[in-house]
Amino acid sequence: MNPTRKRRLTIVVLIAAAAALAVGLGVYALQNNMNYLLTPSQVQSGQAADYKTFRLGGMVKAGSIQRSKDTLQVTFSVVDAGGAMPVEYTGILPDLFRDNQSVIATGHMDGARFVATEVLAKHDETYMPKELKDAMAKAHANKKVGEESAQGDMP
Structure with missing residues (x-):
């Protein structure tokens, strides 16, 4: 093989390897920064086990807000x-x-x-993120199916 041709082939292989490494590192970095939106029922079913951080969406239960008297801690x-x-x-x-x-x-x-680092509240009467609305509708539909099958078992 011609030395010039061999040098060109080496350069092309090195550039291709560097590009593959850059793409791999980019995908890895983006994967670590993704936040998935889950509902409480999804978390309780174990779907959150794979995620270090994620977003939890739903409704604040009436009467559940408890504020600390001497700190900014809220549960x-x-x-x-x-x-x-x-x-x-x-x-x-x-x-x-x-x-x-x-x-x-x-x-x-x-x-x-769930330990929250950021809390966002709904900003008007009609707004709900599409992911949260779909997840809550799916959970509600699954609950109805479960209730119907439980009622069907009753004599």
Whole structure:
């Protein structure tokens, strides 16, 4: 093989390897920064086990908000049609945060509770993220199917 041709082939192979490495590192970096949106029933079914951090979406359970008297720590429950999840947050909550309001919290699981690093509240009467709306509708449909089959078992 001609030395010039061999040098060109080496350069092309090195460039291709560098491009493959760059693409691989980019995909790896993006994978670690993704936040998945899950409902309390999805978390309780074990779907959150694969994620270090994720978003938890649902409604704030009425009467579940408890504020610490001397710190900014707040605990509350997020519910959907099929489950409830206790949430702990330290910080200032949005003005629209209250009972029976849609909420999305970003954070991680610590045992059986969700520790939030950010809490977002629904901003008007008609807004709900598409992912959350679809997940809650699916959970509600699954709950109805379960109730119907349980009623069918009754004599």
